[in-house]
Amino acid sequence: xxxxxxxxxxxxxxxxxxxxxxxxxxxxxxxxxxxxxxxxxxxxxxxxxxxxxxxxxxxxxxxxxxxxxxxxxxxxxxxxxxxxxxxxxxxxxxxxxxxxxxxxxxxxxxxxxxxxxxxxxxxxxxxxxxxxxxxxxxxxxxxxxxxxxxxxxxxxxxxxxxxxxxxxxxxxxxxxxxxxxxxxxxxxxxxxxxxxxxxxxxxxxxxxxxxxxxxxxxxxxxxxxxxxxxxxxxxxxxxxxxxxxxxxxxxxxxxxxxxxxxxxxxxxxxxxxxxxxxxxxxxxxxxxxxxxxxxxxxxxxxxxxxxxxxxxxxxxxxxxxxxxxxxxxxxxxxxxxxxxxxxxxxxxxxxxxxxxxxxxxxxxxxxxxxx
Amino acid sequence: xxxxxxxxxxxxxxxxxxxxxxxxxxxxxxxxxxxxxxxxxxxxxxxxxxxxxxxxxxxxxxxxxxxxxxxxxxxxxxxxxxxxxxxxxxxxxxxxxxxxxxxxxxxxxxxxxxxxxxxxxxxxxxxxxxxxxxxxxxxxxxxxxxxxxxxxxxxxxxxxxxxxxxxxxxxxxxxxxxxxxxxxxxxxxxxxxxxxxxxxxxxxxxxxxxxxxxxxxxxxxxxxxxxxxxxxxxxxxxxxxxxxxxxxxxxxxxxxxxxxxxxxxxxxxxxxxxxxxxxxxxxxxxxxxxxxxxxxxxxxxxxx
Numbered sequence: 001x002x003x004x005x006x007x008x009x010x011x012x013x014x015x016x017x018x019x020x021x022x023x024x025x026x027x028x029x030x031x032x033x034x035x036x037x038x039x040x041x042x043x044x045x046x047x048x049x050x051x052x053x054x055x056x057x058x059x060x061x062x063x064x065x066x067x068x069x070x071x072x073x074x075x076x077x078x079x080x081x082x083x084x085x086x087x088x089x090x091x092x093x094x095x096x097x098x099x100x101x102x103x104x105x106x107x108x109x110x111x112x113x114x115x116x117x118x119x120x121x122x123x124x125x126x127x128x129x130x131x132x133x134x135x136x137x138x139x140x141x142x143x144x145x146x147x148x149x150x151x152x153x154x155x156x157x158x159x160x161x162x163x164x165x166x167x168x169x170x171x172x173x174x175x176x177x178x179x180x181x182x183x184x185x186x187x188x189x190x191x192x193x194x195x196x197x198x199x200x201x202x203x204x205x206x207x208x209x210x211x212x213x214x215x216x217x218x219x220x221x222x223x224x225x226x227x228x229x230x231x232x233x234x235x236x237x238x239x240x241x242x243x244x245x246x247x248x249x250x251x252x253x254x255x256x257x258x259x260x261x262x263x264x265x266x267x268x269x270x271x272x273x274x275x276x277x278x279x280x281x282x283x284x285x286x287x288x289x290x291x292x293x294x295x296x297x298x299x300x301x302x303x304x305x306x307x308x309x310x311x312x313x314x315x316x317x318x319x320x321x322x323x324x325x326x327x328x329x330x331x332x333x334x335x336x337x338x339x340x341x342x343x344x345x346x347x348x349x350x351x352x353x354x355x356x357x358x359x360x361x362x363x364x365x366x367x368x369x370x371x
Numbered sequence: 372x373x374x375x376x377x378x379x380x381x382x383x384x385x386x387x388x389x390x391x392x393x394x395x396x397x398x399x400x401x402x403x404x405x406x407x408x409x410x411x412x413x414x415x416x417x418x419x420x421x422x423x424x425x426x427x428x429x430x431x432x433x434x435x436x437x438x439x440x441x442x443x444x445x446x447x448x449x450x451x452x453x454x455x456x457x458x459x460x461x462x463x464x465x466x467x468x469x470x471x472x473x474x475x476x477x478x479x480x481x482x483x484x485x486x487x488x489x490x491x492x493x494x495x496x497x498x499x500x501x502x503x504x505x506x507x508x509x510x511x512x513x514x515x516x517x518x519x520x521x522x523x524x525x526x527x528x529x530x531x532x533x534x535x536x537x538x539x540x541x542x543x544x545x546x547x548x549x550x551x552x553x554x555x556x557x558x559x560x561x562x563x564x565x566x567x568x569x570x571x572x573x574x575x576x577x578x579x580x581x582x583x584x585x586x587x588x589x590x591x592x593x594x595x596x597x598x599x600x601x602x603x604x605x606x607x608x609x610x611x612x613x614x615x616x617x618x619x620x621x622x623x624x625x626x627x628x629x630x631x632x633x634x635x636x637x638x639x640x641x642x643x644x645x646x647x648x649x650x651x652x653x654x655x656x657x658x659x660x661x662x663x664x665x666x667x668x669x670x671x672x673x674x675x
Contacts, residue, residue: 012475049561049565050565051561051564051565070564071561071564071565071567072564072565072566072567072568073567074565076565077565078561078562078565080558080561080562081558082556082558084556084558084559084561084562086559086576086577086580087580087581088580088581097562097563097566097576098565098566098567101563101566101567101568101572102566102567145562149566
């Protein structure tokens with residue numbers, strides 16, 4: 001397990017990349033650190049690795065305080081975005097490199113490199129140089145090097161982002177299965193929310209050096225605690241519309257909506273932000289009081305569904321709301337008046353950027369160790 | 372013409388490169404050939420042989436190669452090159468470049484600026500500074516070490532010019548290695564650190580294989596420059612008793628002081644041949660490095 005307490009990293013020049021952060025990662029857990037560029041996720045990973053020294057706070061790995069230990073004595077393995085394979089060594093030497101540094105005997109080194117390579121489907125490539133491998137093979141060699149020394153934790157710094165889109169999906173599935181089989185604590189940094197949701201047992205969303213939300217993929221997707229998380233998670237961003245409470249209902253963008261449970265009983269005139277995912281709204285071509293009125297502005301075919309963007313009916317700039325509709329109904333004609341009707345049970349209401357009905361302290365949900 | 376991308380035609384293309392060829396011919400090829408010719412004569416600075424040099428065949432070469440002074444001069448030059456260029460400038464330059472990586476930018480700039488200063492100052496100015504430093508009576512070094520009366524340039528002439536040349540030339544190696552180290556991806560060093568590699572291991576496993584080409588280029592250049600360097604003459608004039616008479620100084624002594632221009636030209640040609648050997652060894656090493664042991668695959672990284 002990895003335990004971070006009161007962690008602060010301030011760079012010379014005053015930038016606070018990590019701002020008083022606490023996080024517990026259970027043994028065998030797969031945690032994704034997710035956030036936009038510059039949110040501090042890579043700095044956090046590097047601090048766990050020991051490549052950065054924290055300004056304050058403690059780092060514990062496997063019940064041992066490693067804050068003062070150099071990277072080589074923390075017993076962690078890292079896979080970098082560029083894989084960091086040594087170009088002058090063949091695949092076998094690359095995989096066995098950490099073992100060579102640890103003065104493991106030559107015969108055992110070769111055996112372990114071969115066994116690891118076999119497991120990752122690299123057996124025929126042991127004699128090759130990295131330049132003679134495809135991107136996917138290079139990525140697996142980097143994984144093999146991390147696995148072969150049997151570390152306490154894996155630290156992954158966007159290891160899939162240099163692969164092309166299709167290969168990335170294959171590598172993702174492969175990585176998830178591998179992690180389950182090895183059940184080694186894993187921290188995975190990514191800016192791709194889909195990758196984080198697909199891979200991780202828990203997702204930690206970071207913003208400005210702090211944790212915006214920590215929870216299972218289902219929790220962060222269904223109940224994002226802040227509008228930041230809401231807009232960051234999801235293949236299509238959540239519709240977030242300003243509105244206000246009035247007479248037990250919510251007036252939002254021309255619609256009169258029944259508030260979801262936690263948002264009932266707001267005082268009249270209270271400003272709120274109404275959030276609903278495009279997947280959780282329906283499109284009506286008949287006038288509805290509980291639908292956002294607009295005109296069909298853009299229709300994007302996503303294969304199994306259509307992403308319809310409604311624009312304000314009375315002109316005006318910019319999209320109003322997006323709705324995902326099944327492709328069976330055919331593409332609606334551009335300019336058609338339409339009403340986007342949110343499903344109340346799936347709607348979320350935010351006041352001052354925070355979810356109504358959320359737990360008082362955004363405490364991380366208890367970790368659920370895998371395997 | 373398939374290769375004529377600019378559409379100039381052979382005649383006009385020749386007209387464009389002719390001025391450059393003429394300059395190279397007049398200032399590089401002709402003097403070199405002239406040196407070869409002079410080396411085969413008894414041409415002198417003054418006297419009868421200055422007016423009518425006679426062809427003497429390989430006499431000058433035979434004389435030089437049997438001259439004990441040439442032999443000792445060659446040996447001193449080897450010491451000078453190995454001591455000040457290979458062991459001194461290259462190692463120290465790398466050390467400064469490596470350490471400077473970890474320093475904060477203003478500190479690094481200050482160090483680099485100071486090291487560069489010793490490189491860009493004119494040789495005569497630098498020589499004067501060093502004479503002032505090493506002087507027997509009022510020298511700064513004697514004042515610092517509290518060793519009045521020690522004549523460094525007389526007692527330790529080779530050591531003096533070696534240290535002098537290290538001080539003077541380290542900047543080039545430092546700059547070249549600084550640029551080379553930029554090419555080492557931080558993730559490679561960090562992978563080695565995470566594996567627990569010591570600094571020596573990181574240098575041997577990650578850095579040196581990566582910058583081998585830079586190291587070879589640097590060693591070639593500084594070896595050639597040091598081999599042909601005349602600046603030590605300004606400190607010791609080859610003395611005392613020829614104990615710091617490196618080859619360029621030896622040529623100067625026989626050709627201009629001794630007036631035997633023919634003999635000087637012959638020794639110059641020998642120096643040229645030695646330089647050529649350096650360059651050939653370097654090219655051989657570089658070619659060995661560029662040819663991978665197995666068949667090269669197309670493309671570098673990147674998904675396929």
